[in-house]
Amino acid sequence: MASKVSRAKKTSAVKSAPKKADLKRAVAKTPLKRAYVSQGEVPAYSLMQALRVPQAIADHYGFKPATPFNVAAALGVHPTSSTFRQLSGASIAYGLTKGGYNAGEIAIEPLGMRIVRPTLEGDDLVAKREALVQPRVIRDFLNRYNNAPLPRDDIARNVLSDLGVPTERSESVLEMIKEGAESLGIFRSIKGKRYVDLAGAMPAKAEPDDHDLPEEGGDYPATREDRPRLEAVEEKPKHQDVASRRVFITHGKNRAFIDPIKKLLGFGEMEPVVSVDRISVSQPVPDKVT
Secondary structure: OHHHHHHHHHHHHHHHOOOHHHHHHHHHHOOOOOOOOOOOOOOOOOHHHHOHHHHHHHHHHOOOOEOHHHHHHHHOOOOOOHHHHHHHHHHHHOOOEEOOOOOOOEEEOHHHHHHHOOOOOOHHHHHHHHHHOOOHHHHHHHHHOEOOEOOOHHHHHHHHHHOOOOHHHHHHHHHHHHHHHHHOOOEEEEOOEEEEOHHHHOOOOOOOOHHHOOOOOOOOOOOOOOOOOOOOOOOOOOOOOOHHHEEEEOOOOOOOOHHHHHHHHHHOOOEEEEHHHOOOOOOOOOOOOO
């Protein structure tokens, strides 16, 4: 009787235990989270590589919008290739162009125009810094360490994973961020440590240098009323002593040298006075006065 009870308990325990096949089906029914991040968050290409798109439009089509087919031809890639799709998408993510591989046209955005056709000295570098922080993950990562030391690579990769970067891409994304920030001067070295300084990534008002100031009448923000006025100073004629300019010339019977001397004195603004040219009304003094 006791043996029958024990066999019954074992049978019920076996029936209640889940089968391996059931466990496999349960795991299969659990949806797996897809490791995916958009180009707007993490571009597939670096900023320097994405700059090829607006530069190709500038070089081949005079900065004017062009069809994706023509842009791909200027880049030397197939219009239907994944390279062109990702490259054009990266250019959009950095704010350089608008219009993807399947759009009617691809045009250079104002931020991209400041890079490929700058109008102020140094503004192209400022625009590149602004473009680097356009994607969300790059911006959030650099903002987290702004004015602080850059962490170790293993910690940085974990931070990128927390920001949504797939684990298998965290290393390549970190290298892309570091290379871009290093080339644009966003990292500053202080006592052997690299600090993040995003002040250079903020738009700055450019001041013209002294040698770049326009000529009179040019386009300059200061008005004529803002400029210092120069009062006209009336120069008084200097008093000249007429008597000091006279040169008395005496001569004998030979008068041939008088005219050349007069001309020479005239060049020096001197007034020649020849003794014979003046009529004397005085009376001769006799030798003996009685």
